[in-house]
Amino acid sequence: MASKKDNLPVNVDVDLENGGTIRYANEVIAIIAGVAAGEVDGIAGMATSGGISLGRKSGITRGIKIEVAGEDVGVEIYIVVEYGSPMQKVASDVQENVRKAIETMTGLHVVKVDVHVQGVSFEKEKKALQTGLESAHLTSEENERIQSEVRQVIRDEKKTEENAETEENGEEDPASV
Numbered sequence: 818m819a820s821k822k823d824n825l826p827v828n829v830d831v832d833l834e835n836g837g838t839i840r841y842a843n844e845v846i847a848i849i850a851g852v853a854a855g856e857v858d859g860i861a862g863m864a865t866s867g868g869i870s871l872g873r874k875s876g877i878t879r880g881i882k883i884e885v886a887g888e889d890v891g892v893e894i895y896i897v898v899e900y901g902s903p904m905q906k907v908a909s910d911v912q913e914n915v916r917k918a919i920e921t922m923t924g925l926h927v928v929k930v931d932v933h934v935q936g937v938s939f940e941k942e943k944k945a946l947q948t949g950l951e952s953a954h955l956t957s958e959e960n961e962r963i964q965s966e967v968r969q970v971i972r973d974e975k976k977t978e979e980n981a982e983t984e985e986n987g988e989e990d991p992a993s994v
Contacts, residue, residue, distance in 0.1 A: 841923055843883040850892050850930075851877040853918035857910045859902030861938030864895040880935075890919060891929045897936040908932040 854860060855877070863880030880895035892915055898907050912930040919927050 841925070843885065844878065846883045846885070846890060846892075846919060846923065846925075847878040847881045849918050849922055850881050850883070850894060850915045851879070853914040854881075854894055854896065854911045857907060857914055859899050859904075859907035860911065861897045861899045861940060864897050864933070864935030885925075888925050889928045890923075890925045891931075892919070892927065893931045893933065895933045895935045897938050898934055900937050900939045904934055908934060 851863070854863070863876060865876075865880050882893040884891040884893075894911060894915065896908070896911060898904050911932050915930045916927045919925060
């Protein structure tokens with residue numbers, strides 16, 4: 818798993834035709850990869866060896882490991898996907914977005930983007946449920962009325978089941994005798 822030191826201070830030197838060089842710190846490449854991954858729909862956050870970091874902007878390089886060989890870059894990304902999102906599509910979109918971003922911004926050649934789905938987040942569903950509950954904010958009288966109706970429905974269902982069992986067994990309903 819990527820630790821802070823995995824993305825620091827290694828530099829990537831790119832020799833230019835005019836005799837100069839451009840140097841990219843691994844941290845820069847990791848930031849580009851983290852931002853690109855966070856832009857993909859279905860990403861809830863990044864994962865690390867120590868746990869999960871939810872939110873697209875928290876710890877932008879968390880869960881990202883960069884390997885550089887000359888002008889070739891390999892990326893490993895550990896992600897958490899939102900529940901209900903098609904994981905295969907999310908992972909594929911992350912690969913493509915990260916590859917394009919690094920190649921476009923640095924000119925380096927991305928040879929691989931390995932995506933590791935480390936978890937599934939239910940935060941989106943929890944927020945939707947909480948929002949629904951808040952918008953349905955009931956008074957205590959309404960709450961009591963609903964609970965009373967639910968209790969009555971349960972009692973009615975039990976009576977219906979008891980009557981059905983009595984009829985199946987060929988017994989007469991004791992209340993009707």
